[in-house]
Amino acid sequence: MAKKGAREIVGMICKDCKSQNYVTERNKVNMDVKGRGKLELKKYCQTCKKQTLHKETSKLK
Numbered sequence: 001m002a003k004k005g006a007r008e009i010v011g012m013i014c015k016d017c018k019s020q021n022y023v024t025e026r027n028k029v030n031m032d033v034k035g036r037g038k039l040e041l042k043k044y045c046q047t048c049k050k051q052t053l054h055k056e057t058s059k060l061k
């Protein structure tokens with residue numbers, strides 16, 4: 001698991017309650033090439049008890 005490279009661990013936070021519910025890996029190289037904004041995904045939030053939009057955050061709790 002000690003891979004070197006441009007991978008980065010990012011958290012996914014619920015846009016409704018701001019809880020960090022998921023952690024995912026992200027490829028920095030692709031991110032730079034794309035030059036896009038942050039990831040947003042629909043995921044289940046245990047706090048809201050429903051599917052909500054989750055936004056990428058680099059600040060891990």
Ligand SMILES: [Zn+2]
Pocket residue numbers: 014015016017018019045046047048049052
């Ligand atoms: Zn939530």
